[in-house]
Amino acid sequence: MSIPIRSLTLNEYLLPGNAACPGCPATMGLRMLGKALEGKYVLVIPACCSTIIEGPYPKSSYGVPVLNIAFAASPSAAAGVKAGFEVLGKRDVHVVVWAGDGGTADIGMASLSGAAERNDDIIYVCYDNEAYMNTGIQRSSATPYAAWTTTTITGKGEHKKNLPMIMAAHGIPYVATASVAYPLDFVAKVRRAASIRGMRYIHLHCPCPTGWRFPSDKTVEVGRLAVQTGLWPLYEIDHGIFKLSDICKPLLDKRNRKPIEEYIKIQGRFSRVSKEQLAELERYVESLWNEIALMIEKSKTSGAAG
Amino acid sequence: MARTEILTGNYAVAYGAKLSRVQVISAYPITPQTSIVEKLDEFVESGELDARYVRVESEHSAMAACIGAAATGARAFTATSSHGLMYMSELVWWAGLGKFPLVMAVVCRALAPPWSIWSEHNDVLAHRDSGWIIFFAEDNQEVLDLIIQSYRICEDERVLQPVMVALDAFILSHTSTPVSIPEQSDVDGYLPPPGSRRKPFILDIENPLTHGNLTYPEYFMEFRYEIEKSMNSARRVIVEAGRRYGEITGRYYDSLVEDYRCSDADVVLVNVGSSSGDAKEAVDLLRDEGYRVGLLKLRAIRPFPFEDLRRICDGKRYIGVFDRNYSFGYGGILHCEVSSALSGIKVPVQGFVGGLGGRDVTVDNYVNIFKTLIDMADRGVEPKPPLWVGLREVV
Numbered sequence A: 001m002s003i004p005i006r007s008l009t010l011n012e013y014l015l016p017g018n019a020a021c022p023g024c025p026a027t028m029g030l031r032m033l034g035k036a037l038e039g040k041y042v043l044v045i046p047a048c049c050s051t052i053i054e055g056p057y058p059k060s061s062y063g064v065p066v067l068n069i070a071f072a073a074s075p076s077a078a079a080g081v082k083a084g085f086e087v088l089g090k091r092d093v094h095v096v097v098w099a100g101d102g103g104t105a106d107i108g109m110a111s112l113s114g115a116a117e118r119n120d121d122i123i124y125v126c127y128d129n130e131a132y133m134n135t136g137i138q139r140s141s142a143t144p145y146a147a148w149t150t151t152t153i154t155g156k157g158e159h160k161k162n163l164p165m166i167m168a169a170h171g172i173p174y175v176a177t178a179s180v181a182y183p184l185d186f187v188a189k190v191r192r193a194a195s196i197r198g199m200r201y202i203h204l205h206c207p208c209p210t211g212w213r214f215p216s217d218k219t220v221e222v223g224r225l226a227v228q229t230g231l232w233p234l235y236e237i238d239h240g241i242f243k244l245s246d247i248c249k250p251l252l253d254k255r256n257r258k259p260i261e262e263y264i265k266i267q268g269r270f271s272r273v274s275k276e277q278l279a280e281l282e283r284y285v286e287s288l289w290n291e292i293a294l295m296i297e298k299s300k301t302s303g304a305a306g
Numbered sequence B: 001m002a003r004t005e006i007l008t009g010n011y012a013v014a015y016g017a018k019l020s021r022v023q024v025i026s027a028y029p030i031t032p033q034t035s036i037v038e039k040l041d042e043f044v045e046s047g048e049l050d051a052r053y054v055r056v057e058s059e060h061s062a063m064a065a066c067i068g069a070a071a072t073g074a075r076a077f078t079a080t081s082s083h084g085l086m087y088m089s090e091l092v093w094w095a096g097l098g099k100f101p102l103v104m105a106v107v108c109r110a111l112a113p114p115w116s117i118w119s120e121h122n123d124v125l126a127h128r129d130s131g132w133i134i135f136f137a138e139d140n141q142e143v144l145d146l147i148i149q150s151y152r153i154c155e156d157e158r159v160l161q162p163v164m165v166a167l168d169a170f171i172l173s174h175t176s177t178p179v180s181i182p183e184q185s186d187v188d189g190y191l192p193p194p195g196s197r198r199k200p201f202i203l204d205i206e207n208p209l210t211h212g213n214l215t216y217p218e219y220f221m222e223f224r225y226e227i228e229k230s231m232n233s234a235r236r237v238i239v240e241a242g243r244r245y246g247e248i249t250g251r252y253y254d255s256l257v258e259d260y261r262c263s264d265a266d267v268v269l270v271n272v273g274s275s276s277g278d279a280k281e282a283v284d285l286l287r288d289e290g291y292r293v294g295l296l297k298l299r300a301i302r303p304f305p306f307e308d309l310r311r312i313c314d315g316k317r318y319i320g321v322f323d324r325n326y327s328f329g330y331g332g333i334l335h336c337e338v339s340s341a342l343s344g345i346k347v348p349v350q351g352f353v354g355g356l357g358g359r360d361v362t363v364d365n366y367v368n369i370f371k372t373l374i375d376m377a378d379r380g381v382e383p384k385p386p387l388w389v390g391l392r393e394v395v
Ligand code: SF4
Pocket: A020, A021, A022, A023, A024, A025, A026, A027, A049, A053, A129, A133, A134, A208, A209, A210, A211
């Protein structure tokens, strides 16, 4: 699925002069989100970088209404917003949670799972910069294996929590992975999400120059390498049907995947990765893609179009 | 015509919410609040109440959903108790400090350990600084009446703060008494139309505003001061709402306190909640014996009724305060508040603590409390550290 860039509105819903770090992936995502939904949404934001990017009172860099809320509470607050809109007859406004990986995979997990189980009519975007960046680069459950953070100074010992699959296991109508390095793919997925009712979950990979220790002009390059090495596969699970995104189709053949070193060597957070750790990452990518192959197979045999 | 039904305190809450035409309910069950959320579910499922019910996975989420709903301008309601309130606490503060007008019933219950499902007031009082208006109900009728009045108060443009209505676990929540239920049309005329509120913050894409973003020290204090202004206005609004409520129901609530035979009393006991009925009975008994005693029931503890308290207590020989709560290493919370509110007035204040974890507080207990106060007044003794009432082993 691809969409022409010309079809995007010229309106901006992320305003210039915001408080993000240079090269910030979250702002790239926020900008595309605004264009995808053409301003017909409200944002619910827990504690995360985006509360800072928003800018301090009395200013705001977001051209849409925003409800800031406590760290663990964004999915349920969004459910309340949606319920409020419904009783007041405002049915054409999307309620979008925009939350980091900490607020999603960790402290917000129970609330997110609750919203998914209830199939609340919200779009949830987790912009995943793979650590607690807002408090200064501490480990989250979305931090990848072997990555340095200030609370994993010798490298994280566990793999990243596979949140998109956990969300898919809730049986919600739409789950997708995306990357800020592929903005039109992200826009297309947001639009697809917007056309469905119920709980929609998009996990947006967000290479963060500040926390990952790479130059701020390399956000897109790093994001692309995450996809091209197979570490961050792009797909949708649309009403239970798994669809590998076009960008990633060639990667089913492992010969088409770039070596993981390419991704690792340009990030300071992986500067001390050992041979063993690298081998473990390779094994991880392998198992990720084996699973994907299985899911493609399953979706085919279940008779639905893939 | 209003009709009278035999209702538990919990059902009185549910009827109050229904008559207020709440639009979004979000709640999580917890003993002894459970029958509130069950009854509301019944109302919604049967179509008697046109509301959205968000059946959340925790109290933390219940309050978050109420905040979200209130942010759209919808009329939101929840109920909780004890550990539920503590688990919800972060969002309780968010609601109060964010000026989200909504109403919550709290069935007051002790916190563990040890586990107890019976009454105590620490759960509510731990939230007295959270920006909520806090009422304590004496009986089931007051429970229903307070829920309805609370919507008028919280949605008043001079207030715009959330309201807690506290009722004692089991003593009210599960005890059935006759309750007069007003006509829906009367309540409709009394409350603003649900969903008509435009302030202080409405999520509206035509007029995008952000709520709760980072605020530097140069603006922050003004946000806090706004809440204090609301609390001060609330004193008047509560009285106005109570008077107007009297006009539609015949039950007037025209003060933040209830003065029971205090005017000519020598000794006055300050109390909140359901045990006030027993305390009044003790007053009557002692009056029959010729003792001049009175009860001062605080209906609202936030905003705190400074003026009424000072006016009524000024010139008395002794004041007592009964606390169904405790602040360890200090004393009863209300005792501490009442004492400080009375500073400057030359009247001794003695604290009493009892009823913790649902320990019975009897008319006899109150008779003894009053007699202790009279004795202290007669002997001219200074107040002592809080006296524990009804302890098995008196030390
Ligand atoms: S820390 Fe990373 S995600 Fe956060 S604002 Fe800076 S660049 Fe953006």
